[in-house]
Amino acid sequence: MASKEPKPTVEPGSTRPGIDRELYTPPFLQLANILRQQIAAGVFRPGDRIPSETQLSEQYEVSPMTARRALTMLLDDGLVTAARGRGTFVKPLELTKATFGLSALEELFGGEGTSVRFLSVKTMPATARISGKLGVALDDTVISIRRLLLRNDSAVAYHREYLVFDPRRPVVEAEMGITSLQGLFDGKGTSVLKCGELKVQTTVLTEEEARLLDAGAGSAAFRIEHIFYDFQDEAVSWGWFIIPGQYLTFSASVGSRGPSRGSHGGGGASS
Amino acid sequence: MASKEPKPTVEPGSTRPGIDRELYTPPFLQLANILRQQIAAGVFRPGDRIPSETQLSEQYEVSPMTARRALTMLLDDGLVTAARGRGTFVKPLELTKATFGLSALEELFGGEGTSVRFLSVKTMPATARISGKLGVALDDTVISIRRLLLRNDSAVAYHREYLVFDPRRPVVEAEMGITSLQGLFDGKGTSVLKCGELKVQTTVLTEEEARLLDAGAGSAAFRIEHIFYDFQDEAVSWGWFIIPGQYLTFSASVGSRGPSRGSHGGGGASS
DNA sequence: AAGTGGTCTAGACCACTAT
DNA sequence: TAGTGGTCTAGACCACTTT
Numbered sequence: 306m307a308s309k310e311p312k313p314t315v316e317p318g319s320t321r322p323g324i325d326r327e328l329y330t331p332p333f334l335q336l337a338n339i340l341r342q343q344i345a346a347g348v349f350r351p352g353d354r355i356p357s358e359t360q361l362s363e364q365y366e367v368s369p370m371t372a373r374r375a376l377t378m379l380l381d382d383g384l385v386t387a388a389r390g391r392g393t394f395v396k397p398l399e400l401t402k403a404t405f406g407l408s409a410l411e412e413l414f415g416g417e418g419t420s421v422r423f424l425s426v427k428t429m430p431a432t433a434r435i436s437g438k439l440g441v442a443l444d445d446t447v448i449s450i451r452r453l454l455l456r457n458d459s460a461v462a463y464h465r466e467y468l469v470f471d472p473r474r475p476v477v478e479a480e481m482g483i484t485s486l487q488g489l490f491d492g493k494g495t496s497v498l499k500c501g502e503l504k505v506q507t508t509v510l511t512e513e514e515a516r517l518l519d520a521g522a523g524s525a526a527f528r529i530e531h532i533f534y535d536f537q538d539e540a541v542s543w544g545w546f547i548i549p550g551q552y553l554t555f556s557a558s559v560g561s562r563g564p565s566r567g568s569h570g571g572g573g574a575s576s
Numbered sequence: 577m578a579s580k581e582p583k584p585t586v587e588p589g590s591t592r593p594g595i596d597r598e599l600y601t602p603p604f605l606q607l608a609n610i611l612r613q614q615i616a617a618g619v620f621r622p623g624d625r626i627p628s629e630t631q632l633s634e635q636y637e638v639s640p641m642t643a644r645r646a647l648t649m650l651l652d653d654g655l656v657t658a659a660r661g662r663g664t665f666v667k668p669l670e671l672t673k674a675t676f677g678l679s680a681l682e683e684l685f686g687g688e689g690t691s692v693r694f695l696s697v698k699t700m701p702a703t704a705r706i707s708g709k710l711g712v713a714l715d716d717t718v719i720s721i722r723r724l725l726l727r728n729d730s731a732v733a734y735h736r737e738y739l740v741f742d743p744r745r746p747v748v749e750a751e752m753g754i755t756s757l758q759g760l761f762d763g764k765g766t767s768v769l770k771c772g773e774l775k776v777q778t779t780v781l782t783e784e785e786a787r788l789l790d791a792g793a794g795s796a797a798f799r800i801e802h803i804f805y806d807f808q809d810e811a812v813s814w815g816w817f818i819i820p821g822q823y824l825t826f827s828a829s830v831g832s833r834g835p836s837r838g839s840h841g842g843g844g845a846s847s
Numbered sequence: 848a849a850g851t852g853g854t855c856t857a858g859a860c861c862a863c864t865a866t
Numbered sequence: 867t868a869g870t871g872g873t874c875t876a877g878a879c880c881a882c883t884t885t
Contacts, residue, residue: 331873347807351767357851368875370641373853381652389852390883398769398804401682405776407672415672496622498669500831505676507778507796507821523794525778533669534831536618550778557678560771560805602854628870639856644872660871661864 336375345561351397398560405557424451435467438543446470460518461552466544501533525550607646616832622668674828695722706738709814717741731789732823737815772804796821
């Protein structure tokens with residue numbers, strides 16, 4: 306068992322950051338942040354090879370697995386590439402590796418003062434298009450829903466949705482939270498849905514949409530199409546949101562701006 | 577040397593899938609896929625607790641670290657949540673957790689038959705807006721670039737960009753690949769850029785943009801704004817792409833549709 | 848042959864939760 | 867007190883690349 310001798314993590318005079326065992330952030334995260342920092346500072350430039358697992362594990366006095374974990378983290382972040390037998394290299398910036406999430410929607414729909422106004426809820430025979438999307442027979446009964454999402458009494462989104470109608474099971478929408486759509490955003494109450502596919506497109510408001518959304522016809526808007534499947538792999542819901550462009554911007558970032566998120570707690574980096 | 581004794585991974589009669597040591601896919605991935613499969617099949621439903629690390633490591637005869645790695649994988653996928661001291665639970669579907677990549681841009685710009693036509697390259701004094709974005713003084717010299725991105729001789733994107741002009745260093749654009757922008761998409765040649773921020777918005781084509789892009793004025797388009805920083809954390813480039821909606825759709829999926837990489841049809845291997 | 852990334856083992860300690 | 871997740875150790879083997 307290792308003794309607790311006073312071993313300085315860095316030599317006196319060396320300003321190189323080391324692993325602080327007393328710190329709250331775990332060593333693998335500290336090391337990952339150190340490397341991120343060095344890459345961001347230009348110590349390692351795109352194309353450069355960064356120290357190997359063994360070098361890192363010796364230099365920072367951690368086990369190989371811990372060093373490896375830090376490297377894996379950078380790998381997942383897309384900051385470096387690993388070539389077996391050759392080394393790990395800093396990746397140059399790549400625009401197409403950026404990703405954006407729907408968190409902007411959360412702010413739109415999830416905050417305070419949001420409500421839903423139903424425009425119509427009815428059953429109807431499936432059209433060819435609906436039948437194709439939901440995988441039901443033509444003219445089979447489906448549920449059609451049109452609603453407005455309001456924030457502070459002003460409409461920010463128009464939602465159109467078609468649901469399979471199966472009298473044998475409880476109406477799906479009941480479990481999805483028909484009154485609020487909330488379940489899909491806060492992750493509570495969608496226990497019947499297994500997975501879904503989303504598409505983000507751009508469109509201009511039709512006359513009807515413009516009237517409902519209190520915006521100008523012909524102005525720009527996002528169209529977010531969705532289709533959800535249950536655990537039998539059968540489509541359950543198909544529809545789309547229309548959201549005027551003024552209410553929504555998606556953000557993303559590429560490259561490293563220094564130490565970032567961790568598994569728990571913030572990242573307090575020194576110097 | 578380890579002996580090669582015949583040790584059955586599953587008991588005879590049990591149809592439960594096990595870890596196949598002879599397989600090419602590593603055990604941690606096999607286990608992750610098995611769990612993904614079970615979640616997708618509804619064996620574990622949203623809210624259910626899945627087996628603990630120790631249970632998994634015993635049941636599938638792998639080390640705790642390996643079991644843990646499979647669980648970490650599901651965690652990163654957002655399929656489960658882990659509560660220390662309580663267990664690991666299947667997460668219900670959450671719409672806002674979907675992430676979209678910009679790989680759709682790759683197809684637009686990265687494929688064969690893509691080229692660039694320059695409309696104008698010139699220097700100019702920074703306007704208030706440009707000065708604010710690039711962090712240069714008002715009326716400082718910046719480079720203005722306007723170009724069209726073509727695919728098969730038809731314009732698919734209009735790009736407008738402003739670059740800081742620093743006579744002391746080589747013109748940045750030279751390193752970015754002024755003739756093709758290619759570097760930003762294939763990840764070669766952007767060694768001076770550290771990071772960037774992107775915004776995805778929706779807009780309608782102006783008269784000028786419509787003429788250049790050979791589309792109808794007033795039709796829908798994406799506006800992808802970008803700003804890039806160098807390793808001194810100074811803004812280097814600010815600009816935006818205008819891409820008609822017909823050329824671009826962003827896709828994403830939520831939830832689990834089964835194993836990400838197929839092939840784990842093991843069954844009772846050596847029994 | 849040496850170095851490197853990728854993976855795995857068989858434990859261990861800690862903090863937290865539930866009983 | 868027992869179970870669980872989170873982390874760490876100090877090795878090991880393999881496939882691959884470079885010298």
